[in-house]
Amino acid sequence: MPLIGLTGGIGSGKTAVSDQLGKLGAGIIDTDVIAHQITAANGPAIEPIQKHFGPDYIDANGALDRAKMRTLVFANPDAKQALEAITHPLIRQEAIKQAFQEAKGGAPYLVFVVPLLLESGTWIDLIDRLVVVDCPVETQISRVMQRNNLSRAEVEKILQSQASREDRLAQADFVIKNQGSLDQLIEEVNQLNQKILKI
Numbered sequence: 001m002p003l004i005g006l007t008g009g010i011g012s013g014k015t016a017v018s019d020q021l022g023k024l025g026a027g028i029i030d031t032d033v034i035a036h037q038i039t040a041a042n043g044p045a046i047e048p049i050q051k052h053f054g055p056d057y058i059d060a061n062g063a064l065d066r067a068k069m070r071t072l073v074f075a076n077p078d079a080k081q082a083l084e085a086i087t088h089p090l091i092r093q094e095a096i097k098q099a100f101q102e103a104k105g106g107a108p109y110l111v112f113v114v115p116l117l118l119e120s121g122t123w124i125d126l127i128d129r130l131v132v133v134d135c136p137v138e139t140q141i142s143r144v145m146q147r148n149n150l151s152r153a154e155v156e157k158i159l160q161s162q163a164s165r166e167d168r169l170a171q172a173d174f175v176i177k178n179q180g181s182l183d184q185l186i187e188e189v190n191q192l193n194q195k196i197l198k199i
């Protein structure tokens with residue numbers, strides 16, 4: 001069963017692509033979704049986060065206070081490292097669990113959606129093929145400014161912390177160009193699905 005990694009910069013269209021691959025029957029394991037699951041109320045990351053960072057970072061419902069934590073880790077690399085030391089192993093563990101479930105459910109191939117797949121290093125060894133969702137940087141900026149209500153400077157700062165467009169493209173086995181309409185994207189993804197089924 002092919003194990004596919006799916007990555008791309010912020011706002012490139014990873015979710016749009018993985019949604020369509022999921023509709024076509026692929027088993028989707030989205031590490032962003034998992035990161036939310038493990039930090040939701042009663043999630044396995046809550047207790048260790050509370051222990052390390054204190055109760056201030058847990059909201060009234062018992063979930064991670066994402067805005068507060070984002071502010072902390074943006075300003076403090078040690079805090080970022082400590083948070084990742086808690087969350088990354090839990091994300092991997094849950095990803096493996098979901099992969100088994102998808103495989104047992106009969107998915108013809110698995111797609112691991114990992115925003116920082118190239119930056120974080122550990123995923124690249126596990127996958128058979130890498131799909132990169134690509135669009136011009138300007139398109140990324142305008143999509144994310146609109147979707148997240150951020151300033152251009154804020155989006156540019158995030159982009160600077162990610163691999164460059166060129167680095168990503170250099171490592172891709174398949175590139176999905178997402179610079180046209182959503183209908184065009186769906187058509188590209190349908191073709192990608194056919195290619196993956198032939199691996």
Ligand code: ATP
Nearest residue numbers: 009010011012013014015016143147180181182185
């Ligand atoms: P992130 O890394 O921030 O999670 P992502 O790579 O998963 O982003 P999406 O959430 O799929 O990207 O897309 C970013 C935004 O751009 C969304 O609001 C989405 O609806 C929109 N979008 C994506 N592709 C297109 C397109 N081809 N045409 C119009 N809007 C698009």
